[in-house]
Amino acid sequence: MINRRDFLRLTGAGTLGLLAGEMRFGETPARASSVDTFTPDLELALRAAPTEAAILPGAPSQVWSFTGDLIRGPAETLQPVPDSYLGPTIRVARGAKVRIHFTNDLPQESIVHWHGLHVPADMEGHPRDAIATGRRYTYEFEVRNRAGTYWYHPHPHGKTGLQVYAGLAGLFIVEDAAEERLALPRGEHDMALVLQDRLFNPDNQLVYLTHHMDRMTGFVGERALVNGRAAFRQTVAARPHRLRILNGSNARIYRLAWDDGRPLTVIGSDGGLIETPLERASVLLGPAERVELWVDFGEWGRGQEAVLVSKFIDLAAVSALPGMGMMGPRRGRMGASPMPNGAPHTLARFTVRGAAGRDPRLPDRLAPAEAFEMPESAAGLQVKRFDLAMNHMRGTINNRTFEMQGVAEEETVALDSSEIWEFVNRGGMPPLPHPIHVHGLQFKVLGRLGAPFSDVLDQGWKDTVLLMPGERVRLQMRFADYPGLFLYHCHNLEHEDMGMMRNYYVRGTQSI
Numbered sequence: 001m002i003n004r005r006d007f008l009r010l011t012g013a014g015t016l017g018l019l020a021g022e023m024r025f026g027e028t029p030a031r032a033s034s035v036d037t038f039t040p041d042l043e044l045a046l047r048a049a050p051t052e053a054a055i056l057p058g059a060p061s062q063v064w065s066f067t068g069d070l071i072r073g074p075a076e077t078l079q080p081v082p083d084s085y086l087g088p089t090i091r092v093a094r095g096a097k098v099r100i101h102f103t104n105d106l107p108q109e110s111i112v113h114w115h116g117l118h119v120p121a122d123m124e125g126h127p128r129d130a131i132a133t134g135r136r137y138t139y140e141f142e143v144r145n146r147a148g149t150y151w152y153h154p155h156p157h158g159k160t161g162l163q164v165y166a167g168l169a170g171l172f173i174v175e176d177a178a179e180e181r182l183a184l185p186r187g188e189h190d191m192a193l194v195l196q197d198r199l200f201n202p203d204n205q206l207v208y209l210t211h212h213m214d215r216m217t218g219f220v221g222e223r224a225l226v227n228g229r230a231a232f233r234q235t236v237a238a239r240p241h242r243l244r245i246l247n248g249s250n251a252r253i254y255r256l257a258w259d260d261g262r263p264l265t266v267i268g269s270d271g272g273l274i275e276t277p278l279e280r281a282s283v284l285l286g287p288a289e290r291v292e293l294w295v296d297f298g299e300w301g302r303g304q305e306a307v308l309v310s311k312f313i314d315l316a317a318v319s320a321l322p323g324m325g326m327m328g329p330r331r332g333r334m335g336a337s338p339m340p341n342g343a344p345h346t347l348a349r350f351t352v353r354g355a356a357g358r359d360p361r362l363p364d365r366l367a368p369a370e371a372f373e374m375p376e377s378a379a380g381l382q383v384k385r386f387d388l389a390m391n392h393m394r395g396t397i398n399n400r401t402f403e404m405q406g407v408a409e410e411e412t413v414a415l416d417s418s419e420i421w422e423f424v425n426r427g428g429m430p431p432l433p434h435p436i437h438v439h440g441l442q443f444k445v446l447g448r449l450g451a452p453f454s455d456v457l458d459q460g461w462k463d464t465v466l467l468m469p470g471e472r473v474r475l476q477m478r479f480a481d482y483p484g485l486f487l488y489h490c491h492n493l494e495h496e497d498m499g500m501m502r503n504y505y506v507r508g509t510q511s512i
């Protein structure tokens with residue numbers, strides 16, 4: 001277990017390692033085989049290294065951070081997040097061919113995963129591709145996803161929780177022509193909010209995993225950070241905005257709402273815009289999920305404050321559902337925490353300035369009707385079942401934990417086929433929510449059973465779906481384009497690190 005002292009020590013070691021990891025370009029990429037066939041439109045360097053960030057008043061906090069350098073491509077490709085440990089926002093056009101040189105200057109192994117992107121198996125950031133300190137991994141892929149808000153973060157086995165918590169995460173935004181035609185708010189009116197929670201010691205240093213229960217429940221902090229800033233506040237124009245919201249927390253679940261009870265206008269989810277705007281009193285957002293909102297700050301008067309909050313989520317009641325066992329997720333450190341998972345709190349305050357402007361208008365239709373492109377009819381598909389359970393510090397999927405190369409029979413699928421996977425949260429001791437994420441594709445949520453909350457957002461294309469204890473969810477997915485080994489796992493990062501993760505294998509037409 002990594003305690004606070006170990007974390008600080010690792011951070012210190014990294015400062016030394018940093019001197020050794022100098023980047024060079026123009027040398028042959030690590031994957032020489034693709035050099036002849038792949039001509040990138042965009043080329044960037046991304047480096048993970050220890051640094052410090054001013055998060056709270058007083059001493060800076062030691063963090064780990066991504067920094068980026070544009071080697072080739074439009075200048076807007078890399079957008080640093082001001083005053084933040086977050087990595088630069090990478091903005092690319094659909095269809096772009098991207099080459100990214102990742103350099104690991106952390107004091108431990110790492111690898112970068114492009115969460116939500118449909119890329120080849122060896123470009124995914126699978127833990128078996130993790131590289132040692134000072135090493136480089138070159139990614140080459142074509143961006144085939146539709147426009148949407150994706151993200152990137154490390155994925156070394158057993159260390160993802162620590163590395164993301166230390167600050168390693170960034171947004172990967174894809175744009176396309178279909179979305180551009182809608183003339184949605186852009187520039188400073190297209191805002192991204194990355195929601196995270198952190199625990200600090202009195203010296204402003206990050207603290208991770210202080211209690212053995214923290215791993216089982218997932219780690220929650222005691223302070224809400226938005227875009228890496230505490231007590232997030234921003235001045236906004238009195239006009240429509242697009243808000244792209246990512247739950248970048250290790251384990252915290254948010255129930256988003258405006259504090260004055262005004263409904264949220266939802267326009268997008270994990271894989272981009274949904275068909276038509278939806279009004280919701282609140283939206284439940286599990287770790288790694290995204291939601292996009294339309295908000296006209298002109299509805300608040302000039303000088304007024306629009307406040308985005310997370311409302312109370314009664315996780316203890318969920319855990320007390322019949323057959324869910326006795327011990328709720330509030331035990332352990334969380335019982336004493338001022339901000340346990342599900343506690344209500346303020347996320348962001350927007351102060352409205354200027355005279356109201358109503359343009360642009362919210363389109364009635366955002367995306368084409370969402371037919372699933374598949375040759376087979378859904379009715380004819382077999383349903384595979386995956387049972388999730390957490391018992392005695394062992395998170396399992398169909399009773400198995402992670403094996404680096406291991407794949408079971410039900411985890412093997414054929415290239416170009418579609419399947420329905422049913423995930424069942426069996427509860428356990430204690431019963432816990434599990435946000436399930438499937439790599440390499442965007443799926444459709446066909447339905448859920450036993451839902452204790454009506455404000456989950458299953459619309460649109462998704463890559464992560466939240467399952468409360470006792471719930472079952474059916475996902476429809478298609479395994480297109482790329483054969484090979486991909487991950488699926490619980491995106492509660494402590495659960496993932498404990499092995500609540502498995503491979504699925506896409507069998508190509510030739511056996512590999």
Ligand code: C2O
Nearest residue numbers: 113115288437487
């Ligand atoms: Cu966002 Cu496998 O992860």
Ligand code: CU
Nearest residue numbers: 114115116439
């Ligand atoms: Cu992913």
Ligand code: CU
Nearest residue numbers: 434490492495
């Ligand atoms: Cu989990």
